[in-house]
Structure formats: C-alpha cells, structure tokens
Amino acid sequence: MDNRVTIARREIAGLRAEKTILLALGIQLFIAAFSSFLVVGLVSMYDPGALEGAQVETAVTGEAVAELEAAAADVEGVRARPYADSDAAAAAFADGRVDAVLVGTRRDGRIHVDATVPDSNVETTVIVVQLRSVLRTLEAAERDRRSDALSRPPLAVPDGGTSAPYYGFTYTVLVPVLVFVPAFISGSLTIDSITEEIDRGTLELLRVTPATLVEIVDGKALAAIGLVPAQVALWLGLLRLNGTPVAGVGRLLVLATAVAGIVVGIAAALAFLLPDRRAAQICYAMAMLALFGGASLLPRNPVNATARLAVDGADAGVTLTVGLVAGAAVAVVAVTRTIVVRAGP
Structure with missing residues (x-):
C-alpha cells in the first residue's frame, strides 16, 4: 500500500x-x-419563461386595441401604448420609443395579432417572452368570452406550477x-x-x-x-x-x-x-x-x-x-x- x-x-x-x-x-x-450569479443568466437559456416580469414598452394598434391593452395590463412588466394606426406605431418602434409593436385585426370573428420585435438584439428574448404572456392572456380572455355561447361549460384548466x-x-x-x-x-x-x-x-x-x-x-x-x-x-x-x-x-x-x-x-x-x-x-x-x-x-x-x-x-x-x-x-x-x-x- x-x-x-x-x-x-x-x-x-x-x-x-x-x-x-x-x-x-x-x-x-x-x-x-459564483453559482448564484451565473444561474440568472444560464436560466434565461434553460427556461426563457424565467424572464417574465421584465419591463417592455409595447405599441398597440389596429381594430383590437382595447383587447390588447386589457391583456397587457394583466402582465407584469408590460406597458401598452395605443397608436392611431400601424404607421405611427412603426415610426415609434423605429425611433426606439417602444420595444415592440402589436397590431390586432379582426378576421372571421377572430383576433389576429402581428408582432414586431427587434432583430438580432440581446433584448429580443426578453421581449418575445413578455409578448408571449400578453398573447396567452388575450387568448384566455377570448375563450372565456366565447364560453358563454357554448351549450355546456368547458373543462377547467388546472393552475400551472409555482416552482x-x-x-x-x-x-x-x-x-x-x-x-x-x-x-x-x-x-x-x-x-x-x-x-x-x-x-x-x-x-x-x-x-x-x-x-x-x-x-x-x-x-x-x-x-x-x-x-x-x-x-x-x-x-x-x-x-x-x-x-x-x-x-x-x-x-x-x-x-x-x-x-x-x-x-x-x-x-x-x-x-x-x-x-x-x-x-x-x-x-x-x-x-x-x-x-x-x-x-x-x-x-x-x-x-x-x-x-x-x-x-x-x-x-x-x-x-x-x-x-x-x-x-x-x-x-x-x-x-x-x-x-x-x-x-x-
């Protein structure tokens, strides 16, 4: 030995x-x-949803401005700014006054949303995550509104995990x-x-x-x-x-x-x-x-x-x-x- x-x-x-x-x-x-420091940046790649809550200025315009504003109000960190038309919203985006643009239009009784976000920008992931939350909130609100016309109530969706x-x-x-x-x-x-x-x-x-x-x-x-x-x-x-x-x-x-x-x-x-x-x-x-x-x-x-x-x-x-x-x-x-x-x- x-x-x-x-x-x-x-x-x-x-x-x-x-x-x-x-x-x-x-x-x-x-x-x-430095694990506690590194984990913040690494989690953004592991789970981009962890970035929810970041501040994002969003221009909203189109036929569904009210619905988009209501959905954005329910998402922490998103501030909606209404614009008269898409050209004015695009100009604000080009000038850097807003981080993204949401244009809502109505087609066949449904709301269609076109989103504009920065191209190849370090903030793109954060903005996309926040806009995804807005669109999910809008979708849930529309489903709740339409559920009143159903012959039977839809199944309740279980709450997501809080971990x-x-x-x-x-x-x-x-x-x-x-x-x-x-x-x-x-x-x-x-x-x-x-x-x-x-x-x-x-x-x-x-x-x-x-x-x-x-x-x-x-x-x-x-x-x-x-x-x-x-x-x-x-x-x-x-x-x-x-x-x-x-x-x-x-x-x-x-x-x-x-x-x-x-x-x-x-x-x-x-x-x-x-x-x-x-x-x-x-x-x-x-x-x-x-x-x-x-x-x-x-x-x-x-x-x-x-x-x-x-x-x-x-x-x-x-x-x-x-x-x-x-x-x-x-x-x-x-x-x-x-x-x-x-x-x-």
Whole structure:
C-alpha cells in the first residue's frame, strides 16, 4: 500500500504542470463559487419563461386595441401604448420609443395579432417572452368570452406550477455538472498520465522500483479517483455558501466516487490497450457516450438520482442505482487490474 500511496502523491504533485486540468478545475471553481450569479443568466437559456416580469414598452394598434391593452395590463412588466394606426406605431418602434409593436385585426370573428420585435438584439428574448404572456392572456380572455355561447361549460384548466425555474435548473443541471464533470476529467487525466509514461519510457524506470506494474496503475488510479470526492465536496460546499442547500451529500460523494472508479478504470484499460494518446482519448470519449447512454437502463438515471439526492427526494430506485453503480465500479476496477497483469512487460 505504501508504494501505491507514494505513486499517488507523485501524480497529485505533477498536476501543477497540467495546465489543461488546472484550467478545468478553475472553471468548475468559478461555476461553484459564483453559482448564484451565473444561474440568472444560464436560466434565461434553460427556461426563457424565467424572464417574465421584465419591463417592455409595447405599441398597440389596429381594430383590437382595447383587447390588447386589457391583456397587457394583466402582465407584469408590460406597458401598452395605443397608436392611431400601424404607421405611427412603426415610426415609434423605429425611433426606439417602444420595444415592440402589436397590431390586432379582426378576421372571421377572430383576433389576429402581428408582432414586431427587434432583430438580432440581446433584448429580443426578453421581449418575445413578455409578448408571449400578453398573447396567452388575450387568448384566455377570448375563450372565456366565447364560453358563454357554448351549450355546456368547458373543462377547467388546472393552475400551472409555482416552482421557480432557478430551483429546477440548479438541482437538475448545475449540481449534476459539478458532481460528474470531475470524474470525466479524472479519466482523461489517467489516460494522459499512463500514455505519457509509456511514450517517454519512464514506466519502465518505475518498474525497476519495488512497485509492481499493478501497484503503479493502482497508485495513478488512486490519485485520479481520490480527487473526485474532494472536488465534489468543495463544489457542494461553495453552493451552500451561495445559498443553495444540497441534501444527501454523503450518498452524492459515494455516487461520484463510484462513477469515478468506473471512468478511471475504463481509462486505464484503454491506455494499456491503446498506448497511443490520441487513439486512447478518442476511444475514451466514445466509451463515455456509450456509458452515458447505458445509464438510462438503471432504475434511476444517475443525473436524475443526483437531483433527487440533492433535494432530499431519494426513493428506493435512487438507493438501488447508487448500489449498482458502486458494484459496477468494483467490477470495472477488477477487470482493469486483470488487463494490466496480462499486459506484462
């Protein structure tokens, strides 16, 4: 065990020269440390509906001005300005006095609305989201008005959920990224470490020492796997400091370590089967895609299991998934050690 620990310490000390790995760690550190700041911008891409409430000045004109004004009044952040005709509204839009234009016309007893928004503007997404809310409100009002003429009342539409999109994004996207990315980086690090030793011939020098080939690989894998729970614990701690509590930290660390064992084991095996660094990295990327796809066969997808653990919503399926992943990690490590032994000189 002393030989493995010595090699593991050597590997960790050598990380200072790996600029790519240090950059990846820095990016993860930035995401975790400033998560509450980044999530606001990221949620706008994950769920544009989260932008509802932004201030939008809208010109309304046409035959349905009253209806458009009433709909806009019910949407927070939208201010409707009536104009005599579409030309005046277009001129106000061109001058920048309004952010968008809504022209309502009546055709065959229905209201048709033409919307004009900025083209390729950073505010376009915000404006479109707000106008969508206005049009939905108008549609609901028209349906309520027409329902009086129906022979029977329509079915009531259930109220939408009130959960914040920031909550869903944080626990279904941000937390899984911070839990699993360190494992994938460790796998890539393992391939680089082993193939570099083979290319430079230093692996033969290491074999002159009392450490066996299996102990050398064990030491490298120990360093790569050991970094994962340390990183995950740090990232989750930074999330907590940013006001994002994460439950089930213990089982999350077990899951992250088990995934790291699988990934690092596969990476080490590929490094010995394909000593060429580029070929090994390509096969590693393909193996990770296959692994990600195969994970859907588990009782709970690891990403889903991570989200459930983080919100303290774990069930029997999540517990079973963690157990299966841990068992798979032990099996992969055992197979990898067998491959290393057969590699011989």
